[in-house]
Amino acid sequence: MSYARTLRCRKCGQEYPLKPINLCEFCLSPLEVNYDYKAIASVVTRETIARGPASMWRYRDLLPVESEAVDLGTGFTPLVRAENLGRELGLDQLYIKNDCLTPTYSFKDRVVSVAITKAKEFGFETVACASTGNLAASVAAHAAKAGVKAYVFVPSGLEVGKLVGIAIYNPVIVTVEGSYDDVNRLCGKLVGKYKWGFINVNLRPYYAEGSKTLGYEVAEQLGWRAPDCVVAPAASGLLFTRIWKGLDELSMLKLIEPVNTHMFVAQAAGSSPIVNAFQAGAQHVHPVQPDTIARSIAIGNPADGYYALRVARQSGGGACAVNDDEIIAGVKLLAQTEGIFAEPTGGVVIASLKKLVASGMIKRHEMTVAAITGAGPRTQEVVADMVRSYAIQPNLESFEEVLGLKV
Numbered sequence: 001m002s003y004a005r006t007l008r009c010r011k012c013g014q015e016y017p018l019k020p021i022n023l024c025e026f027c028l029s030p031l032e033v034n035y036d037y038k039a040i041a042s043v044v045t046r047e048t049i050a051r052g053p054a055s056m057w058r059y060r061d062l063l064p065v066e067s068e069a070v071d072l073g074t075g076f077t078p079l080v081r082a083e084n085l086g087r088e089l090g091l092d093q094l095y096i097k098n099d100c101l102t103p104t105y106s107f108k109d110r111v112v113s114v115a116i117t118k119a120k121e122f123g124f125e126t127v128a129c130a131s132t133g134n135l136a137a138s139v140a141a142h143a144a145k146a147g148v149k150a151y152v153f154v155p156s157g158l159e160v161g162k163l164v165g166i167a168i169y170n171p172v173i174v175t176v177e178g179s180y181d182d183v184n185r186l187c188g189k190l191v192g193k194y195k196w197g198f199i200n201v202n203l204r205p206y207y208a209e210g211s212k213t214l215g216y217e218v219a220e221q222l223g224w225r226a227p228d229c230v231v232a233p234a235a236s237g238l239l240f241t242r243i244w245k246g247l248d249e250l251s252m253l254k255l256i257e258p259v260n261t262h263m264f265v266a267q268a269a270g271s272s273p274i275v276n277a278f279q280a281g282a283q284h285v286h287p288v289q290p291d292t293i294a295r296s297i298a299i300g301n302p303a304d305g306y307y308a309l310r311v312a313r314q315s316g317g318g319a320c321a322v323n324d325d326e327i328i329a330g331v332k333l334l335a336q337t338e339g340i341f342a343e344p345t346g347g348v349v350i351a352s353l354k355k356l357v358a359s360g361m362i363k364r365h366e367m368t369v370a371a372i373t374g375a376g377p378r379t380q381e382v383v384a385d386m387v388r389s390y391a392i393q394p395n396l397e398s399f400e401e402v403l404g405l406k407v
Helices: 037-043 046-050 056-062 083-089 108-121 134-146 160-167 180-190 204-210 212-221 238-252 273-280 305-314 324-338 344-358 377-386 396-403
Strands: 004-009 031-035 079-081 094-098 126-130 149-155 172-176 229-233 262-268 318-322 368-372
Touching: 031 204, 037 056, 046 056, 056 108, 056 212, 079 212, 083 094, 083 324, 083 344, 094 212, 108 126, 108 134, 108 204, 126 134, 126 180, 134 149, 134 160, 149 160, 149 180, 160 172, 160 377, 172 180, 204 212, 204 238, 212 238, 229 238, 229 344, 238 262, 238 305, 262 273, 262 305, 262 344, 273 305, 273 318, 305 318, 318 324, 318 344, 324 344, 324 377, 344 368
Parallel strands: 094 368, 126 149, 149 172, 229 262, 229 368, 262 318
Antiparallel strands: 004 031, 079 094
């Protein structure tokens, strides 16, 4: 059974039935799932969670699904004690939440697993999404598992590695001239005409809930405690806000102590509307035109930007933006210290973390978690300069001559 009761407007509080809708009719603000937390508290304990599967679905009672999950084995990814990187940056307790190790190599599998499950419950035979690449791959994979048709809409010029990673699951791929924001606007129009489950439009309230599981896992893997600091990337801002929500829910259910986690949002300087607003002391996020190699988070008009801004401020956290050179350096630093090859978004997180520590916003002694949300092989061209080799003849003499070694 599900403990989800209604959809509720984040702004005015108006409630709606659990249907495929995402905006309030009265104020046009986003809807989110409302739960019966009293009922959840009566059945959920640390022990019941521990008896669940080693996946995000160990937290099923905190997710808005009724039926059997469409699950590829997502979640409970490693929380790595990053001692080498910590020494490099000046942190005594640094952890990497490595969501590169999901079925389609990004955290999007968390949100899509929930959204596709709801799509099936609502009777949709076709699902669709707007994506910068990772979401499209996840939707295509889960649609294949669920036996439904998938249409994925992506900006033109997407990296070849991402396109191959989408195409292998055989969805209908539609490339749209323009940015992600153009793609998203198109999908907003299509949802009114086609009876499809649009993962990040009419299914967005359910999709959003999948992100909470990253926060749940971090707390459980830390021995049922919230970290002092979290550094997470923001595209739409949804993941950032849901990590916070996940920690807050665990505290509400008395599974962890009251949360005093400082949330730090990381963006690429070429697409940093949330960071811009934070640093300007603004109350609202103003759209920008994205221009960055971190294309997975290149959203100029973030749907949850206002809420991400609010979480950063209310948690006593902050915001940081880094340029493309710093992003590439961050990708390399993570790989060369911890053996984790992340996409440019991971470079955004590591480069931002480096700046935040250097500025004193994150202190040496604070237990810090950096969220790495996507793997690097699909975007490997950004670090192609790392390929250096020594050409030798197949004999010992040539090896020693070229490399200058002697036995």
